[in-house]
Amino acid sequence: MEENVEKFLEGIERDLPRLYLDEIVFSNEDEQRLAMINHKFYKSRNCYASNAISLLAAIRQYVSLKKINFSGNPSYHDLANLYYSLMTGNSTLANTRESKNYYSSAVSTLKNRKNPKILLLGFSTVYSLENLAALIHLSNLDNPKIIAFDINKQPLSEANVYCGTKLYNVEIEYEQGNAILSEFFEADSFDLIATHLFLTHIPDESKIRLINNVHKWLKPNSKFVDDEIIVPGTIDRNKYAKYYRTLGRHYIPPLDHSSMEKVANWMEKFGTYSIFFPYNDLDKLHRDFSKFSSLRSDHLRTRNIYSESDSLLRCPVYNITATKMRT
Ligand SMILES: C[S@@+](CC[C@H](N)C(=O)[O-])C[C@H]1O[C@@H](n2cnc3c(N)ncnc32)[C@H](O)[C@@H]1O
Structure with missing residues (x-):
């Protein structure tokens, strides 16, 4: 079982660059298996749980940013998908x-x-x-x-x-x-x-x-x-929204400087939803x-x-x- 987990995680990591080139997509079952590995192994000493949740975040960051850039006018939930993936799922139920x-x-x-x-x-x-x-x-x-x-x-x-x-x-x-x-x-x-x-x-x-x-x-x-x-x-809503910009630094797939700014801008917009x-x-x-x-x-x-x-x-x-x- 452990060997299978290791091989599965290695396979996802190996294929990530091809996702970033739009050559492949990962299946929903792959994502669901990553999430389950995170839950099964979070108490054990190996690093399967943390690897699985980072790989899942990398996939979801790429997919949600692509959707946002394609639409140009993302909904609250499109931005929420990017936000939670930048947080590596933290700030959602039962992630930490x-x-x-x-x-x-x-x-x-x-x-x-x-x-x-x-x-x-x-x-x-x-x-x-x-x-x-x-x-x-x-x-x-x-x-x-x-x-x-x-x-x-x-x-x-x-x-x-x-x-x-x-x-x-x-x-x-x-x-x-x-x-x-x-x-x-x-x-x-x-x-x-x-x-x-x-x-x-x-x-x-x-x-x-x-x-x-x-x-x-x-x-x-x-x-x-x-x-x-x-x-x-009360909180300063402007500062609150601006602080969301810092989430741009958590983006895992490769990005040039101007795209990094774009991620920060989208997150600031997310922070302005009242x-x-x-x-x-x-x-x-x-x-x-x-x-x-x-x-x-x-x-x-x-x-x-x-x-x-x-x-x-x-x-x-x-x-x-x-x-x-x-x-
Ligand atoms: C920030 S999310 C909560 C975070 C989420 N539970 C998590 O852990 O990722 C708030 C959600 O509640 C929904 N919502 C807000 N007001 C609601 C209402 N009155 N009834 C049902 N759902 C509501 C929103 O559409 C949104 O999807």
Whole structure:
């Protein structure tokens, strides 16, 4: 098995230059195998996991930049695909070691449930869906199903093309809708609701409605799991957008200077999208979840927002686990 993994990774690395010359494309199965290697080996001493995630990022960076340059007028999600690949998938659900541990322990609580249904809220790119499906598969759940939910059509149709209705033996159903409206799902529908930096994208006046929907849709004794950033005070939107330019440096395929500038410009444009409404303090978040019988917020890491006269504005990110009461 290990020899096969090594050969597979070497083969992808060897073929990358041909991707950059547009002589070949990698298959969806190749990408899915890279993601799975990352999840299977992240705890082991070899470097398979880090190699796999870097190769996946290199492929996705090239493919998403090509699409953006071709269209000339990319959508938010086209830019999001480039953004997440420049981040090597970090900043998506279960991509870092800590985030994998957190979401996989939530998934493993479903081991004794039959046909567990998991709602993935607002997944943006295939990284989140693929990571969640991999964790579920590795936890050997009994006939699990993910309902991948987003307000926008693009992530749903891209994921459908990428993996269809099954990924790593986990059934996937797609649903387009607004999570602030409650009619989408019946009460007590889900064994787990998972998301990542989602409340940050919900305007403040709608956050409570969304949280109440999450409470309603969860089965009793089930959890909502999420990572959220807390940004105290107001932020300088200009500096925030400009800081995204620095992501251009993470582009792996070969690029000349002017193309590098282009990547930086696209990322600055991504940073100007004003769908960023983070909580300003953790107490407010706790109050909004008061319907839940318990809420845990564990400090996960800090995230850089932008530089402020030679120092970085760093904000805390928390794992949020809310449990609905047993009835
Ligand atoms: C930044 S993404 C969240 C990041 C993603 N979970 C990840 O880990 O990569 C926010 C996503 O939520 C979706 N979204 C925003 N508001 C929504 C709403 N009211 N209902 C459903 N989806 C929504 C957006 O279309 C976008 O795809």
